[in-house]
Amino acid sequence: MKQVGVLIVDDSAVVRQVLTGLLGGTPGIEVLHAVADPLLAMERMKVRWPDVIVLDVEMPRMDGLTFLRKLMAERPTPVIICSTLTEKGTATAVEAMAAGAVAVMAKPRLDLKRYLQDSALEFINAVRSAAGANVRRLAARATVQAPTPRQNADAVLAAAAPGAMVQTTQRVVAIGTSTGGTQALEEVLATLPRVCPGIVIVQHMPEAFTAAFAARLDKVCQIAVREAKTNDRVVPGQALIAPGGKHMLLRRTGAQYFVEVVDGPLVNRHRPSVDVLFRSVAKAAGSNALGVIMTGMGDDGAAGLLEMREAGADTVAQDEATCVVYGMPKEAVKRGGVRRSVPLGAVPREILAQLNG
Template identity: 55%
Template sequence: MAGKIRVLIIDDSASVRQALTHVLEQDAEIQVMGAASDPYVAARKIQEELPDVITLDVEMPRMDGITFLRKIMSQRPIPIVMCSSLTEEGSATLMQALEAGAVDVILKPKIGAADYLAEQGMRIREAVRGAAAARLGAARRLPDPATTPAKLTADAVLPPPSGRAMAKTTEMVACVGASTGGTEALRVLLEQLPANAPGIVIVQHMPEKFTAAFAKRLNSLCEVEVKEAENGDPVLRGHVLIAPGDRHMLLERQGARYIVSVRTGPLVSRHRPSVDVLFRSAARSAGANAMGVIMTGMGDDGARGMAEMRAAGAYTVAQDEATSVVFGMPKEAIAKGGVEKIVPLDQIAREILGADRRR
């Protein structure tokens, strides 16, 4: 058992605890060390053995998940993946969880949760593996990538760029990709941008129905306008479009302006939305008019697409290791030669504005 990611499941539903255990233990790198029906039972288990990762339900008797999350983070931080219902109210609650320190989220329906969790097995295992690699004051090991399932590339959605970089125009589009730890990193980035910032399109790995609440929350905090992208939305100065969960988002040129195409399709780099799909579409449609930004996240989604963007003439930036919750995605993009500059999180906004001014 040595070396495995030890997970404690906290959920008041016995069927959910059973389903999560079955889903997680399909990964040879993961061991469910125990399950608890509420935070009080969980606290006793944690005193006996410290888990690497906790999956934590929001709505439970005696103590809700958000309260327990805050107690854990203030006393003995452990990477936590929150689990809650697929409702607008649930999504808003999960925003509070992420702000309180949760690493990632898993959503479940109120009816048929066990079947849904089984269908979402790959996403759940990825969330736990990402949480195990998260830096909560100290670096944790990255799980062995050899145990992850085979991945489709962006070829599954659109063909590679032609290699003919488009001449620069007066408008720049910033394309941003993030995953584990990205919700709070994106808040830091977007809060630094003025109302006249260049148009921005973002892929953040998130479950379906959660991105709308995420965009709404960011919109309330930022000078730029933030919304969940809809098919055909124009990319405008001072506006930020976030790819909806479970849909790919592509950048397309329409005459003298850019729009986004939101569509379904296969998982790419094990994700939908995929950063690779967004970045490849930017390389094809925008070339040197685009800027690519790769931020904190588990895995390698975006690495190939960023290399394609750079080859097409785009300016590319990666978040540095010290400020990344998980340095997987930036590290892979750097290794593939797609990154021109590596900067801390608090300097990414400056890079975007600087690239815009240089035009």
């Protein structure tokens, strides 16, 4: 079996040392080099091109975002962003994912060595997932400029008071995704008009990154995009994204839907878990829901989507040709939870079809 060659690019000697030990000691993974900045990385890559690059964001001489864009333009390569849990770091890491990174891994500023050791399995799985990613799809999407939000008088007039003109929604769209999902979600949500069903989303991301991700989407979409909080209403023209490190459930009171954000154990190795969301949607919304499972590694969401279908919901999977990793959709199809598979570009049409029930 071919070894997955990994290049680590991080100005922290501790990160380089610990990740080299963790990844280098894993069967099937070989650490080619561990260097302090992208310029040194480019020198090493002349000798052997890596299969996966683990890349820091803030570094001397050249930042990780500039290096990533150069890679995606010249020779697309799977990149895992390793970023600090700070406001600046998270925002830049989310921007890096929009530029073509496969995944983002968190690292704290304090007790870094222990954190990396405790997260060993997560890093190993991320590298293996990245090695099999359809990175050319990521690179192709990264070159497309995000659409300019359509402005109306709201851009000039004062915002309405909280709760004004809130409509009751009877249709709910639940979306689950993982590896490659940040760009896929941007492509889908940025296409939707302001008149669309309420949407609830689980995207596998580390804690503290989802707020920056939601804020980025909110800027490029006509619909509102928010990181979810307990008791947030699910209303037309808005998407709620589950916070990293928390599960999100759909609840119903009368004709109104709202979300609950809760702690809990990892489900399918994830928190938030797509299965947790989908199962709650099956119970709370039943046939009034659409379930969409998109690109990602593993099987999270497959069982929940089947429950949604058995409860009468419509269910859709992103097709293999447009996935970065055809893992989660494939497993959902295999278990019988998917009514039909469609290209990524057709997902917005499936969502808007829910307006007519």
